[in-house]
Amino acid sequence: MGSDSLLGLTTISQYSLFLGIGLILFGWIEKKEKLVIAGQVIFLLLGLLSLWVLLTNTNVAPEVNGNSIPKEAKILSYFKLSAYFAGFNLISLLLNLFKVRYHKFSLYLIVFTGLMLFFMVFSILQMPK
Secondary structure, three states, X not given: OOHHHHHHHHHHHHHHHHHHHHHHHHHHHHOOHXXXXXXXXXXXXXXXXXXXXXXXXXXXXXXXXXXXXXXXXXXXXXXXXXXXXXXXXXXXHHHHHOOOOXXXXXXXXXXXXXXXXXXXXXXXXXXXX
């Protein structure tokens, strides 16, 4: 996978993070549980995209030489964190499904982690090539 297509997939994942966070926050404000679940489903789809990028073996992480880490290596680490994030989100979604009382706390952690991932990918995309 070329560097430009990897950057395109990274941009798509950034927009999906923004959409998922927005849906969850809007669902909280409007007290609509279906919007919150839709935001979590978008996070699960982001995890599937991340797994696809990581498991296709078409991307090669460049060598790290010196003090600078290449942009592609940072993007691949972002996709790895996104896959972990989707796993944690799946646990939170199952807590909601079974009406466990810690669901709200796990959703707060999901939004906080999603915001951290959003700003991580934002800073990666702002890096020069």
